[in-house]
Amino acid sequence: MAYDDSRFRGEPGFREEPDFRSGGVPEDAPTLGVSNQSVYTPGSYPVSPAYGAPSESTLGLSASRRRTPTAQQLGDVFDDPEHGEPxxxxLAVHALWEMVLLLAAAALLYLLHDASPAALRGTELQSLLLSGAELGLVAMAVGLTLRAGAPNLAVGPIAFAAALFFASNSDRGLAMTAAITGLISVGVGVVIAVLVVAFHVPGWAASFGVALALVSWIADQRDQKIVTGAYDPHHHALWWALAVLVVAVGGAALGLIRSVRRSVGRFRPVHDPADRRGGGAATVTGLSIAGSALLAAMAGVLIALDERSVAAADGSASIGGLTLTGLALGAALAGGTSAYGRRGGLFGTILAVAVITLLLRYTAAEGWSLPPFALGAGAIALGLVVTRLVETFGRPRITPDDAGEDSWTPPSITAQAEPDNDWSPPSSHTGSWPSSPGGGADGGWGVEERWGTR
Structure with a gap:
């Protein structure tokens, strides 16, 4: 007796079921969420919005989610992708502090004029300008390496060693001797740079070791060295001071450009200070250290020409080298250059040099005893406080974009989550899907095989 025998049609409890063997699907059969407009082909599964088909917004192609990055965001990416602050x-903190330094310099200038008017005229003024130029060159050298994140503490001994070498060989021609002095000093800077960037060690440690070696060499020079050339820088003292001013402000102005600022300061420690910062950071830092040695050599040549003689027998040159390092470091820090690197102002260093130079000359005019070592220590202490102010108020202001509330990220294709394979028929059709005696989740009709697995 066939299952579909017509004798049973119309009897109570009889229910007519569709024949799935022919592949036909009745119009009133459950569609598993597939719309009537979907086209079914054997071996494929119809796509329906009910199953979360990928859309443009899901693929990240929606215009609302493909917001064009701003120039600032792109600049942040290319400045320092890993550690750059957005x-x-x-610079407001630098401008305010430089106003304080300017007022301090003006007050000291007035006090010096009141205490000794002759100090601002004639040869006294020329000597004052040359002293400021010499300290300014060394302060620029320290400031450059501070911005690079590898402070060179050997600049003072380099300057006095250069002065001794230049004075002892000045009979061979001033220009040639000055050039050779500069090359030797750059060689010393290269030695420090190799120690710092090759082994990735703190600049202050490597440079201080070299400074002690230079102090030892200076102490071995027994005779007083006399400059035999005819050039006297006192006749061009104003031009020397202006040249140092232009170089200092010009270099600081370049440091205001964000790409230059971050390139120079990329050696600045981040996270673990022992982590290497890459070849670009090492190259820029090495050039900065070598450049600082050249600036220190220029200061040494100017010291020799100014003093006309350099004595090392009494140890004054050795002490003077370390003292000059302390004064220059104090001037750079007090001028607003951060001890951590990268950050600095525009006129701060040169104004701090002016304050220190005027203060030394004013205390001498008043007959007060102010050891340069003590002044250097005070300037460094003040500079550390300024560093804290610069790092606190000089950081970039955090915006909603930087905080991630509306930040731009490159569009990416998001993998579509697999739909749940454990589909169960709606509760409203429970009564119309009987299980076959053979068992199985699909009632033995082979729905999984016919419609394909997902």
């Missing part, structure tokens, strides 16, 4: 450093 945004531009704030």
């Amino acid at each position: 945004g531009r450093d704030r």
Whole structure:
């Protein structure tokens, strides 16, 4: 007796079922969420929005989610992808502090004029300008390496060693001797740079070791060295001071450009200070250290020409080298250059040099005893406080974009989550899907095989 015998049609409890063997699907059969507009082909599964088909917004192609990055965001990416802080450093703290330094320099200038008017005229003024130029060159050298994140503490001994070498060989021609002095000093800077960037060690440690070696060499020079050339820089003292001013402000102005600022300061420690910062950071830092040695050599040549003689027998040159390092470091820090690297102002260093130079000359005019070592120590202490102010108020201001509330990220294709394979028929159709005696989740009809697995 066939299952579909017509004798049973119309009897109570009889239910007519569709024949799935022919592949036909009745119009009133459950569609598993597939719309009537979907086209079914054997071996494929119809795509329906009910199953979460990928859309443009899911693939990240929606215009609302493909917001064009701003120039600032792109600049942040290319400045320092791993550790760069988003945004531009704030310079208001530098401007305010430089106003304080300017007022201090003006007050000291007035006090010096009141205490000794002759100090601002004639040869006294020329000597004052040359002293400021010499200290300014060494302070620029320290400031350059501070911005690079590898402070060179050997600049003072390099300057006095250069002065001794230049004075002892000045009979061979001033220009040639000055050039050779500069090359030797750059060689010393290269030695420090190799120690710092090749082994990735702190600049202050490597440079201080070299400074002690130079102090030892200076102490072995027994005779007083006399400059035999005819050039006297006192006749061009104003031009020397202006040249140092232009170089200092010009270099600081370049440091205001964000790409230059971050390139020079990329050796600045981040996270683990022992982590290497890459070849670009090492190259820029090495050039900065070598450049600082050249600036120190220029200061040494100017010291020799100014003093006309350099004595090392009494140890004054050795002490003077370390003292000069302390004064220059104090001037750079007190001028607003951060001890951590990268950050600095525009006129701060040169104004701090002016304050220190005027203060030394004013205390001498008043007959007070102010050891340069003590002044250097005070300037460094003040500079550390300024560093804290610069790091606190000079950081880029955090914006909603930087905080991630509306930040731009490159569009990416998001993998579509697999739909749940454990589909169960709606509760409303429970009564119309009987299980076959053979068992099985699909009632023995082979629905999984016919419609394909997902």
